[in-house]
Amino acid sequence: MTEPLVVLKDVNKHYGDLHVLQEINLEIGKGEVVIVIGPSGSGKSTLCRAINRLETIESGTITIDGKTLPEEGKALAELRADVGMVFQSFNLFAHKSILDNVTLGPIKVRKQNKAEAEKRAMELLERVGVAHQAQKFPAQLSGGQQQRVAIARSLAMDPKVMLFDEPTSALDPEMINEVLDVMVELAKSGMTMVVVTHEMGFARKAANRVVFMADGQIVEQNTPEEFFTHPTSDRAKDFLGKILTH
Amino acid sequence: MREILNNYDVLGAFWGTIKLSILGTIGALILGTIVAVLRLSPVRVFQWIGTWYVNTFRNTPLTLLMLFSILGMSYILGIQLNTTDISSNVFRWAVVMLSVYHGAFICEALRSGVNTVPAGQSEAARAIGLTFGQSMQHVLLPQAFRGAVAPIGSTIIALIKNSTVAAVIGAGEAANLMSVVIENEGSGFSVFLTFAIGFVILTLPLGLLITRMSRRLAVKR
Ligand SMILES: Nc1ncnc2c1ncn2[C@@H]1O[C@H](COP(=O)(O)OP(=O)(O)OP(=O)(O)O)[C@@H](O)[C@H]1O
Ligand SMILES: [Mg+2]
Numbered sequence: 001m002t003e004p005l006v007v008l009k010d011v012n013k014h015y016g017d018l019h020v021l022q023e024i025n026l027e028i029g030k031g032e033v034v035i036v037i038g039p040s041g042s043g044k045s046t047l048c049r050a051i052n053r054l055e056t057i058e059s060g061t062i063t064i065d066g067k068t069l070p071e072e073g074k075a076l077a078e079l080r081a082d083v084g085m086v087f088q089s090f091n092l093f094a095h096k097s098i099l100d101n102v103t104l105g106p107i108k109v110r111k112q113n114k115a116e117a118e119k120r121a122m123e124l125l126e127r128v129g130v131a132h133q134a135q136k137f138p139a140q141l142s143g144g145q146q147q148r149v150a151i152a153r154s155l156a157m158d159p160k161v162m163l164f165d166e167p168t169s170a171l172d173p174e175m176i177n178e179v180l181d182v183m184v185e186l187a188k189s190g191m192t193m194v195v196v197t198h199e200m201g202f203a204r205k206a207a208n209r210v211v212f213m214a215d216g217q218i219v220e221q222n223t224p225e226e227f228f229t230h231p232t233s234d235r236a237k238d239f240l241g242k243i244l245t246h
Numbered sequence: 247m248r249e250i251l252n253n254y255d256v257l258g259a260f261w262g263t264i265k266l267s268i269l270g271t272i273g274a275l276i277l278g279t280i281v282a283v284l285r286l287s288p289v290r291v292f293q294w295i296g297t298w299y300v301n302t303f304r305n306t307p308l309t310l311l312m313l314f315s316i317l318g319m320s321y322i323l324g325i326q327l328n329t330t331d332i333s334s335n336v337f338r339w340a341v342v343m344l345s346v347y348h349g350a351f352i353c354e355a356l357r358s359g360v361n362t363v364p365a366g367q368s369e370a371a372r373a374i375g376l377t378f379g380q381s382m383q384h385v386l387l388p389q390a391f392r393g394a395v396a397p398i399g400s401t402i403i404a405l406i407k408n409s410t411v412a413a414v415i416g417a418g419e420a421a422n423l424m425s426v427v428i429e430n431e432g433s434g435f436s437v438f439l440t441f442a443i444g445f446v447i448l449t450l451p452l453g454l455l456i457t458r459m460s461r462r463l464a465v466k467r
Binding site: 081083084085095140153 | 288384
């Protein structure tokens, strides 16, 4: 494996009495696609959000490409620009057109000129299949289309790693695949990805590794094939038993 | 009523009201936005300053602020906004105090607008690497303004009516002229009617416009 791109070392976080992240150690290599699964409330979202510091941590360190996450301010903003994030609820900027959603970051953060940013944005919108909607507003698009725009918006920053927090769980079933297809293609193109999802199909197709979390801990991790067929911990067996019978 | 319009410069006085209102509104919008940003900033000290501003100026009677501007600032401290022309000094202080006072209300209206913006919007802004200032400017505030058109509009209408308070320091506007007319002609019903109609003409269309704008500008989610 190449030099790890994202390294979490002894990371801890509490919400009041709740120990949501307990001594988390995790390394993610360049180009690796890691799936995070686990029961509701196990801390998957918190882990994801800690990686770009939307949540603070109490102890431990998180580094991205060798750089420790800065506390606040401009340095943090710069580092976040290198870490893409796709949310469950899309979070497109509701007052901006699809095109402006994608160009805002490149223009304001990367200081690209408008024409250059728009050209690239159109290429990305083309890639995720919503180029013909570029002039519309988010509310005029379906959930699946909005999520693909959100992916394009992240990609426009040329991130080193992309985080996905249940990107398909707010979608109607018929729209899930259009988003997963984009993600599979992204994984194949060599993007480093951390994906919180319960989509087994995606895990099998695109993941290098599955990380299973329960009660704020990483309980076990393995290749998708091994994990889904031979889980070792009782928690994982129990969890898989529940979701596979659905 | 005809007599009042013929003998006194009612239109000129209302022109004073309009100038006070426009300048006061611009000042209040600028101050209110700055204070709202202070209150929303992650820095504690800034939040305190913002909160202090709102609590202080929202709870001080405007009459007191007006009197303080002339008696306290101009006469005692000698801070004049126009050293050669007394009536211009008074007018400018009236603009400042209208701005300062209503800025506190604009700030609160804007914060109510911020509450119409889902938390995910500013998270997404931060996630693409926008700084606090950039995400305020490009993501949060534009949506907050559009979600706060109605309360901001109410504040502006209140400001227009409250501009009459500037009469206590003798700024040239409608209420000032009204007191002159009453002194000369007695407090006839027609005097009140004339000036009341003037204010309705100023505020009623604005109210209708605001209702329409608040619907048109609302961000579709
Ligand atoms: N801001 C918060 N304040 C207090 N507790 C929180 C907060 N955010 C999350 N929690 C709690 O922390 C725990 C972990 O939350 P988290 O969202 O990381 O779980 P998750 O694994 O993503 O769950 P899900 O599958 O439901 O999304 C949960 O018990 C949750 O209630
Ligand atoms: Mg979650």
